[in-house]
Amino acid sequence: MSEDESTAEAEQGVEDASAAITELAKRRGFFFGSAEAYGGVAGFYTFGPQGAALKRNVEDAWRDRFTVKEGNQEIEAPTVMPEPVFEASGHLDGFDDMLVECAECGVSHRADHLVEDETEIEEAESLPIPEVEELIADHDLRCPNCGAPLAGQPVEDFNLMFETSIGPGSGQTGYLRPETAQGIFVEFPRLKEYARNQLPFGVTQIGRAYRNEISPRKGLIRTREFTQAELEQFINPERDEPSLDSVADVEVRLYPATEQEKDDGGYLLTTIGEAVESGVIANEWIGYYLGVAQRWYDRVGVDMDRFRFRQHLSGERAHYASDCWDAEAELGGVSASPESEAGEAADPSAGDWIEIAGFAYRGDYDLSKHGEHADDSFTVFEQYDEPKTVERAVVEPDMSTLGPEFGGKATDVADALSDLAARDPDAFDGETVTVEVDGEEHAVDAEVANFRIEEQTEAGEHVTPHVIEPSFGVDRTVYTIIAHAYVTDEVDGERRTYLALDPEIAPTYVGVFPLLGNDEALTAVAREVVSDLREAGLSVSYDDSGNIGRRYRRQDEIGTPFCVTVDHEGLETAGAETATIRERNTTAQVRVPIDALADELAAIRSGRKAFDDLRAEYDDGGRGR
RNA sequence: GCGCCGUUGGUCCAGUGGUAGGACAGUGGCUUCCCAAGCCACUAGCCCGGGUUCAAUUCCCGGACGGCGCACCA
Numbered sequence: 131m132s133e134d135e136s137t138a139e140a141e142q143g144v145e146d147a148s149a150a151i152t153e154l155a156k157r158r159g160f161f162f163g164s165a166e167a168y169g170g171v172a173g174f175y176t177f178g179p180q181g182a183a184l185k186r187n188v189e190d191a192w193r194d195r196f197t198v199k200e201g202n203q204e205i206e207a208p209t210v211m212p213e214p215v216f217e218a219s220g221h222l223d224g225f226d227d228m229l230v231e232c233a234e235c236g237v238s239h240r241a242d243h244l245v246e247d248e249t250e251i252e253e254a255e256s257l258p259i260p261e262v263e264e265l266i267a268d269h270d271l272r273c274p275n276c277g278a279p280l281a282g283q284p285v286e287d288f289n290l291m292f293e294t295s296i297g298p299g300s301g302q303t304g305y306l307r308p309e310t311a312q313g314i315f316v317e318f319p320r321l322k323e324y325a326r327n328q329l330p331f332g333v334t335q336i337g338r339a340y341r342n343e344i345s346p347r348k349g350l351i352r353t354r355e356f357t358q359a360e361l362e363q364f365i366n367p368e369r370d371e372p373s374l375d376s377v378a379d380v381e382v383r384l385y386p387a388t389e390q391e392k393d394d395g396g397y398l399l400t401t402i403g404e405a406v407e408s409g410v411i412a413n414e415w416i417g418y419y420l421g422v423a424q425r426w427y428d429r430v431g432v433d434m435d436r437f438r439f440r441q442h443l444s445g446e447r448a449h450y451a452s453d454c455w456d457a458e459a460e461l462g463g464v465s466a467s468p469e470s471e472a473g474e475a476a477d478p479s480a481g482d483w484i485e486i487a488g489f490a491y492r493g494d495y496d497l498s499k500h501g502e503h504a505d506d507s508f509t510v511f512e513q514y515d516e517p518k519t520v521e522r523a524v525v526e527p528d529m530s531t532l533g534p535e536f537g538g539k540a541t542d543v544a545d546a547l548s549d550l551a552a553r554d555p556d557a558f559d560g561e562t563v564t565v566e567v568d569g570e571e572h573a574v575d576a577e578v579a580n581f582r583i584e585e586q587t588e589a590g591e592h593v594t595p596h597v598i599e600p601s602f603g604v605d606r607t608v609y610t611i612i613a614h615a616y617v618t619d620e621v622d623g624e625r626r627t628y629l630a631l632d633p634e635i636a637p638t639y640v641g642v643f644p645l646l647g648n649d650e651a652l653t654a655v656a657r658e659v660v661s662d663l664r665e666a667g668l669s670v671s672y673d674d675s676g677n678i679g680r681r682y683r684r685q686d687e688i689g690t691p692f693c694v695t696v697d698h699e700g701l702e703t704a705g706a707e708t709a710t711i712r713e714r715n716t717t718a719q720v721r722v723p724i725d726a727l728a729d730e731l732a733a734i735r736s737g738r739k740a741f742d743d744l745r746a747e748y749d750d751g752g753r754g755r
Numbered sequence: 756g757c758g759c760c761g762u763u764g765g766u767c768c769a770g771u772g773g774u775a776g777g778a779c780a781g782u783g784g785c786u787u788c789c790c791a792a793g794c795c796a797c798u799a800g801c802c803c804g805g806g807u808u809c810a811a812u813u814c815c816c817g818g819a820c821g822g823c824g825c826a827c828c829a
Contacts, residue, residue, distance in 0.1 A: 675782080
């Protein structure tokens with residue numbers, strides 16, 4: 131097959147896969163565009179009964195791994211926050227882009243970028259709009275697309291944050307959060323107390339975030355309201371280390387920035403341990419969470435042959451990140467497995483890859499910013515093992531002299547003396563010291579300043595923690611799980627579609643049917659089975675409509691892993707009454723005593739048993755399909 | 756936000772200047788002892804606004820929504 135053909139086929143596959151999944155999602159209640167009765171609204175999706183359950187199960191699995199098993203704390207912050215929060219975080223500026231549209235070809239450009247490219251100005255983003263319009267006219271900037279002059283075209287602001295007003299009237303300006311992270315950062319002063327001022331500690335949050343996208347696309351993949359699951363891991367960068375050993379042998383497919391910049395760059399197949407050792411993954415905390423995440427994705431049903439970690443290129447990184455890796459999933463049906471094409475290395479540029487998580491080293495950016503803007507302290511006091519004795523230059527000005535001499539400026543002069551002592555102790559060698567306050571020089575008698583070198587004991591220091599942020603897109607993860615679970619096969623010559631969802635996350639765990647819908651004896655027992663299984667905490671669906679094959683297919687399509695069927699044969703068996711359990715992927719069946727159904731199915735869901743164990747344990751009373 | 760294409764039962768499609776037809780799905784019944792079978796019946800639709808016309812689901816304009824390309828995605 132030529133390369134062109136295979137590419138064309140892959141693209142066809144993308145369309146088919148996404149269309150088939152969208153159709154299934156609408157028809158079976160996974161997700162669909164919101165408010166279609168009112169014409170719909172772009173970028174908003176409603177999860178139907180199956181989708182909401184699936185999403186909830188994914189969130190629970192994430193919580194189990196990233197909150198509970200890591201020993202972290204979960205919080206729930208508001209989705210609306212006042213303006214100053216986002217002034218501090220940088221979102222108000224960083225989110226506020228200037229666009230200018232070409233009158234000739236209609237293409238929009240970042241006005242600030244044009245100015246920066248064509249002039250000496252470097253921070254055009256911070257200039258007011260009229261000034262940017264003037265610069266465009268003065269420098270006769272032209273459309274990069276068609277070359278038409280842009281002078282006279284209006285420069286327009288758009289902010290990717292949803293704005294709202296808090297309280298009646300003009301009220302206070304607020305914004306819907308563009309990421310859940312800020313809800314954690316702003317509460318850091320309290321959160322550190324709950325962690326008893328001990329680094330390292332982690333805080334998680336699962337919740338909605340909002341971005342007023344210019345043009346939402348690709349269904350669930352890019353929406354205006356979405357769910358994030360984020361962990362903010364706070365560490366002392368000088369000291370704290372992750373337990374890298376526990377994930378060192380996790381095998382990963384890395385796509386480093388250096389490979390992306392090559393024309394024929396490829397994957398680096400390695401282990402977390404080796405990648406950190408060799409410096410491909412620069413930060414061991416990032417490495418640790420890549421390992422944890424890879425195992426988690428595998429657990430919830432992401433196909434590891436269609437999964438990779440891609441490092442951000444330097445120009446791609448956010449304002450706060452010093453290093454960043456994305457988890458990416460392939461949705462077009464192209465396997466990235468190197469074994470897939472007779473040993474040929476997989477081509478990283480093939481396939482339809484989307485970001486499903488980001489792992490950023492945010493340094494102390496966020497806490498420092500909030501420390502500058504807010505009133506509270508965003509540091510942790512860390513005690514030294516041994517108190518340290520340090521020599522420190524101090525002044526203790528005689529205020530009874532400074533007061534009469536400088537009047538209202540006396541305090542400022544005293545502060546200036548204190549600063550000077552720390553900065554330049556030698557300045558106090560002479561008979562007078564000169565300090566500057568508000569541009570005026572003031573001479574102070576050295577004795578009045580009362581300068582001396584003092585020995586001080588320091589028990590510890592205030593540390594601004596660094597932050598490692600694994601940030602997961604829940605909706606995209608849900609979509610990926612559905613796409614990777616989507617299977618078509620044949621049963622008895624009939625085409626079948628099913629979702630091979632993992633029992634832990636399948637929205638419905640077991641379907642229960644009477645073999646015949648119009649048989650009182652069977653329906654009564656089946657309904658009892660439903661009650662028993664629900665009592666055992668399982669998610670159960672009852673169905674007696676249509677023939678048995680149709681009912682199996684319905685459950686197959688929503689990914690229900692097991693179906694229990696009550697039949698006469700089972701009610702007539704000597705001893706205990708039995709029913710069949712049918713496994714979704716293989717359609718194999720095993721006959722199990724009705725009394726044992728709840729325990730056995732619960733055992734499989736928790737991972738203590740497999741379906742094959744049941745087949746070994748009980749006589750194969752099914753039809754041996 | 757720009758350009759191209761589209762929008763018809765729950766889903767996927769056909770069709771028409773005189774308000775529509777199929778397939779699948781669904782519901783009830785008959786049949787049926789294990790994988791989308793069959794028979795009968797039923798439920799259910801022309802995206803919104805304006806214009807042209809005696810008459811618009813159909814033609815024209817605008818909008819909303821969707822797909823693709825460009826831009827954007829910190």
